[in-house]
Amino acid sequence: MPTLKEVVKPLIPRELWDKIPRSFDIIGSRSGAVAIIEIPPELENYKFVIGDAIIKLNRHVRAVLRRVGAREGEFRLYKYEVLVPGPTEVIHKESNYLIKVDPTKTYFSPRDQGDREDIARQVMPNEVILYPFAGVGPYAVAVLKRQPLVRLVIAIELNEYAYYYMLDNIKLNRLEGKVLPLLGDAAKLMGLFCGVDRVILTLPLGAHRFLKQALMCVRDGGIVHFYHLGTEENLYGEAEGLVRNYCSELGFECQVISRRVVRDYAPYVYKVRLDIKVGKF
Ligand SMILES: C[S@@+](CC[C@H](N)C(=O)[O-])C[C@H]1O[C@@H](n2cnc3c(N)ncnc32)[C@H](O)[C@@H]1O
Structure with missing residues (x-):
């Protein structure tokens, strides 16, 4: 070709x-x-x-x-x-699942597929997961297709189009009862779901405004996946600084257990992810 x-x-x-x-x-x-x-x-x-x-x-x-x-x-x-x-409006095939989406109306990037798989591999049976910037729900679908024994994914989205596509994607992938889809502002809804095992914060430009809330919501020993932007010279410095500051303010013992460049974001700027294990006692 x-x-x-x-x-x-x-x-x-x-x-x-x-x-x-x-x-x-x-x-x-x-x-x-x-x-x-x-x-x-x-x-x-x-x-x-x-x-x-x-x-x-x-x-x-x-x-x-x-x-x-x-x-x-x-x-x-x-x-x-x-x-x-x-x-x-298309149905995107990724791995062993389908994602219905109209990219002119909602966020979706096929370039995040590797990151979705990486998160899905970490998830254990019986987990309850908080997913506050859910878009059309691709991380929820990827996780549940790999780990069907997850108890629940609570998926919050502000964009009405994305929320309705997420409902379609739950049906399309036969995940009814495994995802709690919510239309609304994560700032108002996250606090209702404290004690979860894992929080996935897929909003590289702005997740830091929700990081403190995510650290408070996750249970002792739980994981927060924090997305941020990093420059070529300093990929993780700013993200790690934010984690350190919030954890010390909250009196939590936080351990960054892995760092990853998800993909390019702009010239010399990268979308990065920190996986944070949160200790509370
Ligand atoms: C970078 S996109 C990620 C979407 C999805 N997780 C994915 O990977 O395709 C961030 C999403 O968060 C949504 N969003 C932004 N602010 C929000 C808020 N305060 N509460 C809930 N959703 C929000 C946007 O509409 C957008 O769909």
Whole structure:
């Protein structure tokens, strides 16, 4: 199968070849997919050529969107320019589960798959898990598909579209009774669920505002997965500083049991994760 670059090169002047994107995201499956690509301004006049090439390269792609700017707002959404119009609600196949989503309405990234699997591997039978920034619920699904003996995942989401997709995803993956989906603000709802075994805080830009609450909610010996941003020179320094400060303020013994770069976030900036074991006595 030829690459995007190989297909569009004959249609784009030679001096712009090094600007042609090497990759793009595909969300969806054989039943229909949407492709999402970043195109630099130098290729403005060739954006539709690139869109058409993506459709030709992948027969399941029905719509092509160009990502414009960075994620914005509390729902963490991109703005998109439509290069090839088509349906954007898709069913994404990941590992052994399905995720229904419309990336124009809710957050979802197929690039987080490795992180979902890494979290799922850590979860033990009978756990109760608090998942405050749940989006369409992919971490809940990944965890429950790997560890069906989890007692409950309490999944809180503010964006109504994401919440309704999460309800669909619970049904689609036959997880009724295993997820408690809640539509609302985590700041108001998290405190109702104290004593949980694990908290998954998947909001790299802002989870620190909920970290103190998460540390208070988890049981003695429980785990908090804290996401934050780190620079190339100092990947974990700021995140670890926040953990140290809150734990000492609360009088908890916190141990960072693992550190991980989840993926790139922006040039020289990474989404990172700390796994924190919280001791309370
Ligand atoms: C980075 S996304 C992660 C979503 C999901 N966990 C995933 O991995 O696909 C963060 C999500 O938190 C939601 N959110 C932001 N602030 C929130 C709040 N105060 N309470 C509940 N959800 C919130 C956003 O709407 C968004 O869907």
